[in-house]
Amino acid sequence: MAVAKSDASLQDKKGERLAWAFPLALLLPATALMLVLYAWPFVSSVYRSFLAKGGELTLANYQKAFELYFRDVVFSLEVAILSTIVAAILSITLSAYVRLSSGRLVKLISLLYRLPIFIPFVVVGQMMRTFLAPHGLLNIFLAQVGVIDLNAPLQLFNMQGLVLSFVWKQAPFMTLIILGGFQMIDDAFVEAARSVGANILQVILRVLVPMNRASISVAIILAFTSTVGTFTLPFMLIGGKIPTTVTVDIAHRVTYFGDWGVANALGVLMYLMVLIMAIYYLRYSVKKGIYEA
Amino acid sequence: MRTRHSVFSLLATVVILSLLAAQCGAPATPQTIVETVVVEKEVVKEVEKVVTLEVEKEVVKEVEKVVTKEVEKIVEVPAEEMELVYMTAGDVNMLALSQNLLAAEFKKIDPSVNLRSIHTGPGEAGSRLIFEKLMADKEAGKETGDVDVAMVHQVFLTWAMAEEGLLLKYAPDLETFQYVTASDAKNALGANVDGYVMPMFHSQTALAYDPAVVTDPPTSYEELVAWVQENPGKFGYNGIKGGMSGVSFTVGWIYWKSGNYEKYAVTGPFDEAEVATWQAGLEEMKDFNEYVTFTAGNVGTLDALNRGEIVMGPVWVDMFYTFMQEGKLNPDMKLIVPEPGMPGQPMYFIIPANAPHPEQAKQFVQYVTSPEVQGEVIIDRYNWYPGIDGKFVADAAPPEAFDRLYQDISPETLSSFGLSFPLADYFTAMLEAYERWVIGGGS
Numbered sequence: 208m209a210v211a212k213s214d215a216s217l218q219d220k221k222g223e224r225l226a227w228a229f230p231l232a233l234l235l236p237a238t239a240l241m242l243v244l245y246a247w248p249f250v251s252s253v254y255r256s257f258l259a260k261g262g263e264l265t266l267a268n269y270q271k272a273f274e275l276y277f278r279d280v281v282f283s284l285e286v287a288i289l290s291t292i293v294a295a296i297l298s299i300t301l302s303a304y305v306r307l308s309s310g311r312l313v314k315l316i317s318l319l320y321r322l323p324i325f326i327p328f329v330v331v332g333q334m335m336r337t338f339l340a341p342h343g344l345l346n347i348f349l350a351q352v353g354v355i356d357l358n359a360p361l362q363l364f365n366m367q368g369l370v371l372s373f374v375w376k377q378a379p380f381m382t383l384i385i386l387g388g389f390q391m392i393d394d395a396f397v398e399a400a401r402s403v404g405a406n407i408l409q410v411i412l413r414v415l416v417p418m419n420r421a422s423i424s425v426a427i428i429l430a431f432t433s434t435v436g437t438f439t440l441p442f443m444l445i446g447g448k449i450p451t452t453v454t455v456d457i458a459h460r461v462t463y464f465g466d467w468g469v470a471n472a473l474g475v476l477m478y479l480m481v482l483i484m485a486i487y488y489l490r491y492s493v494k495k496g497i498y499e500a
Numbered sequence: 501m502r503t504r505h506s507v508f509s510l511l512a513t514v515v516i517l518s519l520l521a522a523q524c525g526a527p528a529t530p531q532t533i534v535e536t537v538v539v540e541k542e543v544v545k546e547v548e549k550v551v552t553l554e555v556e557k558e559v560v561k562e563v564e565k566v567v568t569k570e571v572e573k574i575v576e577v578p579a580e581e582m583e584l585v586y587m588t589a590g591d592v593n594m595l596a597l598s599q600n601l602l603a604a605e606f607k608k609i610d611p612s613v614n615l616r617s618i619h620t621g622p623g624e625a626g627s628r629l630i631f632e633k634l635m636a637d638k639e640a641g642k643e644t645g646d647v648d649v650a651m652v653h654q655v656f657l658t659w660a661m662a663e664e665g666l667l668l669k670y671a672p673d674l675e676t677f678q679y680v681t682a683s684d685a686k687n688a689l690g691a692n693v694d695g696y697v698m699p700m701f702h703s704q705t706a707l708a709y710d711p712a713v714v715t716d717p718p719t720s721y722e723e724l725v726a727w728v729q730e731n732p733g734k735f736g737y738n739g740i741k742g743g744m745s746g747v748s749f750t751v752g753w754i755y756w757k758s759g760n761y762e763k764y765a766v767t768g769p770f771d772e773a774e775v776a777t778w779q780a781g782l783e784e785m786k787d788f789n790e791y792v793t794f795t796a797g798n799v800g801t802l803d804a805l806n807r808g809e810i811v812m813g814p815v816w817v818d819m820f821y822t823f824m825q826e827g828k829l830n831p832d833m834k835l836i837v838p839e840p841g842m843p844g845q846p847m848y849f850i851i852p853a854n855a856p857h858p859e860q861a862k863q864f865v866q867y868v869t870s871p872e873v874q875g876e877v878i879i880d881r882y883n884w885y886p887g888i889d890g891k892f893v894a895d896a897a898p899p900e901a902f903d904r905l906y907q908d909i910s911p912e913t914l915s916s917f918g919l920s921f922p923l924a925d926y927f928t929a930m931l932e933a934y935e936r937w938v939i940g941g942g943s
Contacts, residue, residue, distance in 0.1 A: 275935045336796050342807035360809075364796055447739025447746050448794045449939045459741045462623055464928050 249478070256471035268472035275456075280476055282450040286366055286441075287434040287480070290373035295427055297374065298381035303411045305382075306389040307397065317386075323379045332443030335372045339363035339444070364445055369452075372444060373434050381426040388422030389415050428488045432481045453477055584860050587618045587633070588651040589626030590847060593882070595619035598651075601877060606867055613860050623744075627656040634666055634852050645854035649861040651700060652848055657688040658924055660850070661696070668851040669695040670862055676869040679888035684846050690768045690923045697848035698869050699887035701818075701878045704844030704918050705748040706835040706909060708805055708820055709812040717812070720839035721756040725784075727812075728791045736793040736801055736810035740934050743798035747931070749814035750785070751922060752842040754930050757781025761840065761919060770925035775933055782937035789938065806830055814842065821883035821904060835908035841917035846887060871896040879905055885914065 259265040272280075305317050323331070338344045346360040355361060363371065392415060400414050416423065438454035445451050453473050460470040588594045595617055603615035620629040630650050637645040652660075660666050671677045671685075672695050682702065686694040707724070709717050713734075718724040728735045738746035755761045758777060793810050795801040801813040802820065806829045815835075823829035849865045851858055867873060874886040875897030883905060886893045890911050894902055906914075921927060 275932075275939070336800065336803070340803065340807060341793075341809040364794065442742070442797075444796055445794075446797055447737070447742025449739065449789070451741060455741050462625060463740075463747075463931050465624075465628075 252471045252474050253478075255467060256475045258468055260466075260468065265468075268468040271469050272472040272476065276453065276473060278450045279453050279456050280473075282366070283435060283452040283454070283477075284480055286369050286373070286452065287431055289366075290370045290377065290434055291427055291431045293370065294374045294378040294381055294430055295423070297378045298385050298426065299411070299416065299423065301378070301382050302386040302389050303407075303415055305386055306392075306415065307407065307410070320379045320382055323376055324383065326376070327439075328376065328437055329439040329443070331372055331376050332440045335368065335375075335440070335444055339368045339371070364448065369441060369444055372440055373437075376440075377430040377434060381430050384422050384426040384429070385419065388419035392418050424488055428484050431484055435477055435480055582612050582614060582857070582860070583616045584613050584857055584864060585616050585618065585646055585648045586650065586864070587620060587630050587647050589620050589622070589630060589653055589656070590651065591622045592619065594651060594847075597877070597882065601881075602864075602868060602873075605873070606864055609867055610860065610863060613864070615864070624653060624655050627653040628659075631656055631659050634660070635663070637852070637854060638663070638666060642854060644856045645852050646856070647852050648855045648857050649849060649851050649864055652850055654684070654688040654845055654848070654921065655924055656850070657691045657693045657697065657848065661688075661691040661693060665853050667696045668853045668855065668858060670851045670858065670865070671695045671698050673862055674698065674866045674869065676866050676871075676888060679869070679871065679892045681889040682846065682887075684920060685848075687766065688848070689921065690766070693848075697850055698865050699846035699848055700868055701874075701882070701884035701887050702844055702846045702918070703884055704817045704837075704909070704914065705745055705752075705814055705842045706817055706820075706837045707812055707842075708802070708815045708833050708835055710805065710808075710830065711832060711834050713811040717834070717836050718838060719836065721753060724838055725788055728788060731811075732791040733793050734811045735791070736795040736804050736813040738795045738797050738801055740931055742794075742796065742800070745798045745801060745814045745816055748843045748921075750934055751927070751930060752838070752840075752919070753785055754778055754781065754933075755843075755919060756840050757784070759840075764922040764926045765843075765920040768923050768926075770923060770929075772929075774926070775929050778930070778933050779937050782933055785934075786938045786940070802829055805833060817844075817885070817905075817909070818883040825883070837909055837913055837917040839917065841919040843919045843921045844885075845921055875902070 256268055257264050257266070259267060301316075301320060305313055336343075340346070341360040341362060342357065345363070346355065346357060349355045349361070350357040396414055396418070397410055400410050405413065436454065438452075438458060441452040442455050442458065446455055453476065457470045457473050460466045460473070586598055588598055598615060598617040603617065606613060606615055620626040630647075630652055633647060634645065634650075637647070671680070677698070680698065682699060684702075685697060685699050686692070688697065707717070711717075714727075718727045724735070737749050740747050740750055755764070758764070758774070758781065760774070763771075763774070793804065795804045795810070795813065798816060798819060801810070801815055802823050804810045805813055805815075806823075817835060820829065820833070820835060824831050824833070849868070851861045851865070855861050868877075869888055871888065871892050874888055875893045875895075878884045878886050879893065879897045880901035885905065886897075890906070909917075922930060
């Protein structure tokens with residue numbers, strides 16, 4: 208009897224050992240993919256940002272990055288933050304409108320707003336180049352209706368124009384995510400708020416938005432990171448301007464100098480910008496969004 | 501008794517006869533036979549040898565005939581399938597040129613050649629890829645490489661000529677070599693390339709302006725600075741991060757301020773101390789930029805000119821005329837190269853030393869550098885300056901195309917104001933100097 212019992216407990220232990228390994232085995236393919244496609248390039252680019260052209264370790268790349276491109280780093284951050292804020296406000300407004308209203312117009316809008324999502328940045332860039340130009344469509348239209356003088360047109364090949372283009376491209380994408388969240392909220396909450404006298408603004412700010420913090424954060428983070436990392440649109444709109452974005456500087460370093468050291472150092476500065484958002488996202492949104500809901 | 505006797509005599513006869521036979525034959529015959537056989541065998545062997553040789557010769561002849569026929573067949577048949585591998589750097593119009601035009605036209609000359617174009621991309625990076633491919637073939641010890649002929653930027657030659665035996669010195673074998681007179685066919689950014697390259701075309705930067713507004717265009721950088729201060733915002737360029745026309749304008753500025761073109765672009769060598777001498781000139785460019793409209797790239801400058809946002813700006817001559825022909829640019833616009841000049845660059849044909857089909861490659865290069873193709877394709881369709889001397893092309897090019905290309909910038913202006921880009925080290929130093937003293941984007 209005693210022997211049989213110990214056998215059984217031994218098998219239990221074996222089972223426990225397997226149970227310990229099983230989830231890891233399931234995670235392995237996905238983790239391996241992430242390691243090979245993201246973690247390894249990330250680590251190697253951080254490492255290379257400390258390498259001089261001869262291959263020895265150095266801080267010179269960062270020194271040069273700050274000497275020549277610090278203003279562009281700040282500029283990129285400003286553009287990304289500003290366009291994300293504007294796009295977030297726009298997309299929350301649009302989502303709330305589509306969520307709370309009904310009718311043909313809403314249906315049309317909920318179809319149309321998705322279009323920019325499918326237009327690549329390079330096409331947006333080409334479009335904005337003619338739309339925002341000093342004698343482009345927008346300025347000519349404004350001059351026709353008498354708002355501006357075409358001899359002193361709006362200059363939009365700068366931060367304003369860049370923010371406008373990013374908002375045009377990112378707001379629909381954010382709306383897609385946020386509206387999905389809004390539509391998960393039971394009508395009962397909205398009706399309850401209304402029945403105790405809440406106006407539309409209060410419904411949005413005190414019911415819809417707080418109940419959708421997770422989806423809004425996701426939208427903001429995705430929009431912010433892709434804005435920081437976009438090269439084509441800034442290159443086409445303000446490529447040669449002063450200041451310009453870090454992505455343009457990285458391309459410049461590689462194309463004309465073959466200088467991967469400074470290019471990677473600039474890349475690391477971009478990771479840091481994104482990392483701040485990512486940490487916030489991990490600590491705040493995921494915890495609250497997944498474990499509390 | 502009688503029978504017995506006859507039987508005995510018969511027996512005796514047989515015995516005697518057999519003895520006789522034995523005596524006559526036995527000791528002699530087998531030896532002779534053996535000898536005869538041996539001799540015969542040797543004779544047969546000899547005969548066989550001779551016969552075999554003869555037969556072999558004939559067989560060989562026959563086989564040779566057959567093989568020759570077969571080989572002729574092979575040469576004939578797959579030659580129709582022969583691929584001439586052509587790698588080209590440059591913008592996508594370079595690919596279109598070889599794929600859509602040169603491949604088809606050259607096939608008319610030599611039906612056996614299928615030109616296979618491989619495009620490696622614009623700028624230095626495109627040439628870099630070709631260089632890396634040739635180096636990989638060389639380092640792998642391949643006696644026969646994969647690339648027959650390639651189209652590269654000047655900077656390629658500074659890398660390739662530093663390698664022993666990477667390129668074929670083929671140009672003197674071509675009939676069209678005698679038409680090549682440009683100095684950059686002998687010297688590319690300091691590398692001696694005489695005989696290794698054939699320029700397909702030259703592209704040049706210049707200032708485009710609207711003569712309706714600018715009646716008296718500035719003829720030098722110095723006059724331009726004065727003009728820009730009188731007409732703020734009306735001159736536009738694309739900086740140095742938005743395309744090569746802006747880079748070219750900046751390089752011209754440094755040539756003007758330093759007065760050291762020869763050293764920077766022709767003779768060298770690179771001298772770090774030169775860089776510091778640019779500071780004052782570039783700080784003046786920073787002031788100059790205050791009066792300037794920044795455009796969105798090479799095309800952005802042309803668009804801004806066309807929309808009347810600016811009335812003057814640096815452009816590539818070929819893009820300028822191509823835009824005009826396509827109706828994307830006001831046809832009244834004109835060009836001028838300000839003194840001391842602005843850079844331009846050729847694109848070169850090179851043939852690798854281990855090219856699999858060097859003869860066909862030479863034929864192809866000879867075809868593209870012929871006055872006919874230079875006139876009809878390079879000048880008329882692409883608005884490039886010809887790779888060979890313009891005077892040999894004058895008769896072959898459609899007169900209106902020739903006049904169009906040379907009306908604003910005469911061949912004389914071109915030869916004195918059409919400068920080269922600086923040597924590679926000076927070039928990167930100039931770009932970084934601009935970032936330091938003109939942009940000044942530091943913390």
